[in-house]
Amino acid sequence: MTFDYQRVYQHGTLALLVPGLFTGTLSVADLLTHGDFGIGTAHGLAGEMIILDGQAYQVTGEGQVNQLAPTDMVPFATVHFQAPELPNQTLGTVTKAELEAQTLAQQPLKNLFFAVKVTGRFKKMHTRAVEAQQEPYPNLTDATRVQPEFEQDGVTGTLVGYYAPTLYQGAAVAGYHVHFLNTAHDFGGHVLDYVIEDAQLTVQPFETFEQHFPSQDTDFLNSDFDLKAINADIEEAEH
């Protein structure tokens, strides 16, 4: 099998989550046929998902890390096949703000969807994780009003995620959206802040953005989406 390293695959669209469509509509097994690294959330908005080396992990609102089963369903996820021969950049002490600015300044990347992967040791890692919601689901703003936060100093692990140009707002969060999992598999989540100590960075730009919609999901098919309101809510919930 050959992989298209120029392609990023997304199931669902961020706009779906805004009115509370948190039902899982794609299995983890199906998702992993489209990539071996990525991020997302689980059925019911149950925590932060991170996919590393073809394995899907969930960081729950309690801060617990679970491996997801192939039959687990996800409402929203973004994955790609990590290219084996990307230039590896070695990083010393770098803050989140510094890394994001440096990465974006590379080549002209600002209008391309790209993946970032940072593996190594972090002086500080500050995450959060959304709590699983119960039906009838609230909207995203209400679901994310309270989100437990976690912090560790001196932690080894992998940060994975994406930069989406403003052109993709609505489909994805414009800007960076990255998740973290430590090597011990007992700490991670949606990344709020970090300071790198010693790590390897890879940046993988994509020329194709493939969006897969839950075309059999009645709730999705019947929803009324108001894109202006959705973009405003995305700003509030995700930043």
Next chain:
Amino acid sequence: MTFDYQRVYQHGTLALLVPGLFTGTLSVADLLTHGDFGIGTAHGLAGEMIILDGQAYQVTGEGQVNQLAPTDMVPFATVHFQAPELPNQTLGTVTKAELEAQTLAQQPLKNLFFAVKVTGRFKKMHTRAVEAQQEPYPNLTDATRVQPEFEQDGVTGTLVGYYAPTLYQGAAVAGYHVHFLNTAHDFGGHVLDYVIEDAQLTVQPFETFEQHFPSQDTDFLNSDFDLKAINADIEEAEH
């Protein structure tokens, strides 16, 4: 070769055209590997493109119809493989407004990107075609300020295009966007209005929207896109 009839492929994004990125960045030959029906424009915003049965035609601002060569380049196009076994609906006298409302009312289609194809006889067909632009390119609003219009009564041909839900605004024009070519290949363009006399309609919904970006194009990579301004300009230029 097997075709994915659930997939629609788009090269470029409508937002690209707004600031005037009209340079062709994909060959017609490459485009046709992703679909045998579709619409778009040619290098330099030179007219309205329609793809029927794997052949790409251009309706120029002078109303002339040309067949495009495999080496011709396009800045923006949307194509799909027409499924062979779609339900065929026979239409009598139906206006554009009636057809659009009837089509959207089928199943719950409102949140899916879908193709429409109408083949047969039209009592009236009213089109327009944008004129080729010269470098340095103006922006889309200026380029489309004056667009020649064409009208024929009692014309036989094929209408092809797409409905994009509001979720896709920015990537595509939200709503219907359809082109027409008559059977004699001497009349067509971007469809403004029509009345069907006797025709066959097919509707093909997609679960995957694949967007391909001109990741090697320096003008694209370096552009500053303002999505709010772009959405306002799309409204003005395309409706």
